[in-house]
Amino acid sequence: MDDVIIVGAGPAGANTALGLTKSGHSVTVIDSRTLLGDKVCTGIIGSECVDKYPPAPNIIFGEPTSAIVTTANGKEYYFSTSYPQASVIDRTEYVAEFSRQAQNNGAKYFLDERVTSVNVMESHVKVSTTQRNLTARCVVVASGFGTSLLSQVGLSKSYEYMVGSQVEVEIQNIQSVRVYLDSLKTPGFFSWITPTTNNKGLVGVISDNKSKHKLEELLKHLALTDVIDKVCGPSRSWGIPLKPINQTYSDRVLVVGDAAGQIKPITGGGIFYSLLCGDIAASVLNECLRNKDLSAAALSEYEVLWKKEIGKEILSSYGIRKFVERIPRKIQSQLVRVAKAHSLIEDIIMNKGMFDLHSQIFSAMFSHPAVSWIFRKNSMDSQGSKFVQDKIVEIGTNKQIEENELVSR
Ligand SMILES: Cc1cc2nc3c(=O)[nH]c(=O)nc-3n(C[C@H](O)[C@H](O)[C@H](O)COP(=O)(O)OP(=O)(O)OC[C@H]3O[C@@H](n4cnc5c(N)ncnc54)[C@H](O)[C@@H]3O)c2cc1C
Known part of the structure; x- marks a missing residue:
């Protein structure tokens, strides 16, 4: 019997496996894919991720220092920073490397x-699995968005x-990342x-629904305006959770990654x-396996620790996302x-x-x-803006945004 079975070899499962094998535990990882890490994803990781989990130089496609933002009214704005804030990586290779290292440390993989x-x-x-029955002292559910395994372990x-x-797509001479905010020509959240x-x-x-259809609309527009030359192959779609599940542990079970809803709600970044x-899960499991206590009470430490690291940021970002969704397009463009x-973006990102x-x-x-002024000005002729203005004051004074407050309106 293994110490741990991990379902899913995305970044969450692969890094949990790596952490556990480093501490000498026996681990089996099961993934329904044949090519490790090959999930639909853009592969943008911020500098914090690059510093903590450095990608090999040969899998970094680029380190953009600029972005062109197109607003709903079709205007383009160029933002740049003097050094890169993020890297675009070969996501498949990046994720597969964690698995290769776990395998080198003795993890068994069934693909x-x-x-x-x-x-x-x-x-x-x-x-x-579709091919065998296995047993272990505990299981890590790292099987990504929409997994049906949560209900089997009593979690929602x-x-x-x-x-x-x-x-x-094939493109010519595009160096900057381009972002299109919701508009009729390029519909979607962004x-x-x-x-x-x-x-x-x-x-x-990224959209709340019909993102595939919206992507087709966007591609037509980009081809017509000569921004892209050719579409290479079919599109792929996948879900992105917007917030964490209620509980990420139970007896002999931890849930990690998209399955747990551990994601940045504004951009959908989850790597x-x-x-x-995955690191936190491995360290808590390590302790619990050594103490021979895999009860929900002992494993609850995992939730305490991950929430301490990113819980507040996820909750606040979720509230802000809901808030931004409500800002009329006209005001978004003005912002x-x-x-x-x-130079707000440059200043905030660079200096802070x-x-x-x-x-x-x-x-x-x-x-x-200047931003508060826009909301105040618009509150005269726009219904939702009073709410916006109130929220600005709160966010500006760094008050914790309560989830329900924003969702219920
Ligand atoms: C279009 C798009 C673009 C994105 N771009 C970015 C980006 O640029 N940067 C970023 O940080 N994030 C991005 N994300 C989000 C990111 O891809 C995820 O947050 C991240 O992959 C989550 O990792 P994970 O290990 O939890 O799940 P996954 O990467 O989804 O891995 C889960 C694994 O479990 C396997 N699996 C599922 N069910 C089973 C089962 N029953 N049995 C066996 N195996 C199973 C799957 O095959 C998969 O390999 C993007 C998402 C989308 C949809």
Whole structure:
């Protein structure tokens, strides 16, 4: 019997496996994919992630220092920083490397095999796949967005999510990341073009629904305006949870990564949090395995620790996301114009080093007098703006944003 079975070899599962094998535990990882790490993803990681989990230099496609933001009214704004705040990486290779290291430390991997059931017994867990039955002292559910395994271990999934759709394209002379804010021509919460390598790039849309259809609309627009040359292959879509599940542990079970909803709610980025929480899961399991106590009470330490690291940031960002969704397009466009005019983005990200702290970026922006003025001005003719204005004051004074406050309106 193994110490731990891990379901899923994305960043969450692979890094949990690596941490556990480093401490000498026996680990089996099961993934339904044949190619490790090959999930739809743009592969942008912030500098904090790069510093903590450095990618090999040969898998870094680029380190962009600029972005062109197109607002709903079609205007383009160029933002740049003097040194890179993020890297665009070969996500498949990056994630696979964690698995290779875990395998070198002795982790067993079963690929192209789907876990069909997880049964938690008093003294162990039974995991069945399409090809075999396995047992272990405990299980880590790292099987990503929408996994059906949570209900089998008595936990509930996150029902609030968005959908991301993405496709590879051929592009010429695009150096900057391009971001399109919601508009009729490029509909969705936001859309992007990220240059990768050899005149290729990734075009994607994140939206609450119909993201695939919205991506097609965007591609038509980009082809017509000669921004892209050719679409390479079919698009792929996958869900992104918007907030964490209620509980990420139970007897002999931990849940890590997208399955747990450990994601940045504003951008949908989840690689860094998955890796971080994989480390935390491994260290708590290490302790619990040594103490021979895998009860929910002992494993609850995992939730305490990951929430201490990223819980507040996720909650605040979730609130801000809900808030931004409510800002009328016209005001969104004005905000970007003001951000450019006052060098807000550059100043906040560069001087305060906040690229990964989305809630703080928005808080800093919203507390700027020029931004508050826009909301005040618009409150005269727009219904929702009074609410916006109130929130600005709160966010500006760094009050904790209560989730329900924003969701219920
Ligand atoms: C379009 C799009 C773009 C994105 N871009 C970025 C980005 O640029 N930067 C960023 O940080 N994040 C991005 N994300 C989010 C990021 O991809 C995820 O947050 C991250 O992959 C989560 O890691 P994970 O290990 O929890 O899950 P996953 O990476 O989804 O891994 C889960 C693994 O479990 C396996 N699995 C599932 N069910 C079973 C089963 N029953 N049995 C066996 N195996 C199973 C799957 O095959 C998969 O390999 C993007 C997401 C989307 C949709």
